[in-house]
Amino acid sequence: MCTTEDKIINASIVLFSKKGYTAVTTKEIAKEAGVSQMTLFRHFESKHNLFERSLDKFVFSPKSKALFESLEWDLEKDLNKICSSYQDVLYKNQKIILMHLKNEELNPHFEAVLYKFPNEFKKLLSNYFEEMRNRGAIIENPETLAVNFLTTSFGLFFTSLVMNKLTFDTDIQTCISNYIKIFTKCISLL
Amino acid sequence: MCTTEDKIINASIVLFSKKGYTAVTTKEIAKEAGVSQMTLFRHFESKHNLFERSLDKFVFSPKSKALFESLEWDLEKDLNKICSSYQDVLYKNQKIILMHLKNEELNPHFEAVLYKFPNEFKKLLSNYFEEMRNRGAIIENPETLAVNFLTTSFGLFFTSLVMNKLTFDTDIQTCISNYIKIFTKCISLL
DNA sequence: CCATCATGTTAGTTCTTACTAACATCATCT
DNA sequence: AGATGATGTTAGTAAGAACTAACATGATGG
Numbered sequence: 001m002c003t004t005e006d007k008i009i010n011a012s013i014v015l016f017s018k019k020g021y022t023a024v025t026t027k028e029i030a031k032e033a034g035v036s037q038m039t040l041f042r043h044f045e046s047k048h049n050l051f052e053r054s055l056d057k058f059v060f061s062p063k064s065k066a067l068f069e070s071l072e073w074d075l076e077k078d079l080n081k082i083c084s085s086y087q088d089v090l091y092k093n094q095k096i097i098l099m100h101l102k103n104e105e106l107n108p109h110f111e112a113v114l115y116k117f118p119n120e121f122k123k124l125l126s127n128y129f130e131e132m133r134n135r136g137a138i139i140e141n142p143e144t145l146a147v148n149f150l151t152t153s154f155g156l157f158f159t160s161l162v163m164n165k166l167t168f169d170t171d172i173q174t175c176i177s178n179y180i181k182i183f184t185k186c187i188s189l190l
Numbered sequence: 191m192c193t194t195e196d197k198i199i200n201a202s203i204v205l206f207s208k209k210g211y212t213a214v215t216t217k218e219i220a221k222e223a224g225v226s227q228m229t230l231f232r233h234f235e236s237k238h239n240l241f242e243r244s245l246d247k248f249v250f251s252p253k254s255k256a257l258f259e260s261l262e263w264d265l266e267k268d269l270n271k272i273c274s275s276y277q278d279v280l281y282k283n284q285k286i287i288l289m290h291l292k293n294e295e296l297n298p299h300f301e302a303v304l305y306k307f308p309n310e311f312k313k314l315l316s317n318y319f320e321e322m323r324n325r326g327a328i329i330e331n332p333e334t335l336a337v338n339f340l341t342t343s344f345g346l347f348f349t350s351l352v353m354n355k356l357t358f359d360t361d362i363q364t365c366i367s368n369y370i371k372i373f374t375k376c377i378s379l380l
Numbered sequence: 381c382c383a384t385c386a387t388g389t390t391a392g393t394t395c396t397t398a399c400t401a402a403c404a405t406c407a408t409c410t
Numbered sequence: 411a412g413a414t415g416a417t418g419t420t421a422g423t424a425a426g427a428a429c430t431a432a433c434a435t436g437a438t439g440g
Contacts, residue, residue: 004416020292022213025397036418041399101291102210118349144368148342151365155345159308175341178334186376194386215427226388231429 005043007033012054017095020102021051055099060092064120071128075137076184082125083153083176089117090157098161118154122146138187145187152179195233197223202244207285210292211241245289250282254310261318265327266374272315273343273366279307280347288351308344312336328377335377342369 002010011033015024026047030037044050067085071078090097122143129142138145156179160172192200201223205214216237220227234240257275261268280287312333319332328335346369350362 020210020212022210026399027397037398038400038419039417042417045399047398101288140372144372147365148369148372151345151349151369152338152342153345154349155341155343158348159341159344175337179338179341182330182334182338182376186372216429217427227429228389229387232387235429237428 004033004035004039008035008040008043008050009054009057012050013058013095013099016051016054017098017102020099023102026050055096058093058096060089062086062089062117062120064124068124068128073132073135073137075132075188076180078128079149079180079184080177082121082128083149083180086117086121086150086153087157087176089121090154093117094161118150121150125149140187149183152183194223194225194229198225198230198233198240199244199247202240203248203285203289206241206244207288207292210289213292216240245286248283248286250279252276252279252307252310254314258314258318263322263325263327265322265378266370268318269339269370269374270367272311272318273339273370276307276311276340276343277347277366279311280344283307284351308340311340315339330377339373342373 008029012024012029015029015032018024026040027037029050030040033040040050044053062085064085067082071081125146126142129138129140129145132138133140133142153176156172156175198219202214202219205219205222208214216230217227219240220230223230230240234243252275254275257271261271315336316332319328319330319335322328323330323332343366346362346365
């Protein structure tokens, strides 16, 4: 299957994101990974080092350039693509995001990574809306639209993540497509 | 000013929400409160007890009934009112929300409180949209609209809370009014 | 002025946790 | 078969945290 280091890193991601750095013990991580505590220290020297290595391994970055090039200048289709991609990035980094939220001392390197996504997507979307405005498809301010769109996407993602489906019975996929349908109609009509 | 117990509870709210339960020490809380550690224990017996009492004291509940009765059946005005009220509840409970996010073992009593707001507002808004649909002001599904509206509100709130204004230069108030303007035009046109 | 009460101080107990050292085991490669 | 290397085991250290006990201080109120 996978190496000892991988097993340990995987276990630590699971636990750190569930409980936060301080609340997790190395003993616990070792047990979750199915190795002895000693093995953990032999591979990673310290708990903090393990934490850093976990981060490095698990930050997932999107290929926004490829995404942008695949757009077809059809509002609903494109927004669906962009939103899916954004949700995907958020989803793939959810453990990292949770870890971030649960830790007091924030790793600067890590913060930068975390803020990269929203900003990248904002630039991408602003450009897209700008172009769409030039084509006469919409008339609203591109940046306003972009921020609105991304914040809602983030809200949807985060609601489902934090509330763990306890709030609102509508599932997230339905929410997203509803949202995009309305948003599209809306901005092309304005 | 305020009693010793208040000072301690205030300090603990600040610290628990910043770092999470495990990562905060009673020594730290005492220092932040400007009292001795002994005084803390004399008043609250244990760290966990202090935590529970902090929760009890700081959960702020909205008066949604009064809110609903104050509505004027003017879409933009009403949505602004509802959104402000929602943001206000979220804002006033932000420390609690952060505390919740940072703690592994979730207090069930507390969880219930946390999920109450979104659900309460969802019911309120659904009813509102339902009535607006009956009046012919909108045609979309009330529940869909409600979920959309609340998720975006939550997204806005949470973005500004977590990202701490590092993402997106647009400030949250502008975002909100932009959003409501667009949303209003949108659903009354559809 | 004296009793009371809240607080501070200091020292200490117990427990947990990060982390280490030394030795044991066991599979793999030569 | 024997050497090597990765892992387990056990015991232990050092630091920090929750929490306690005993005594000191200092303000308040009758």
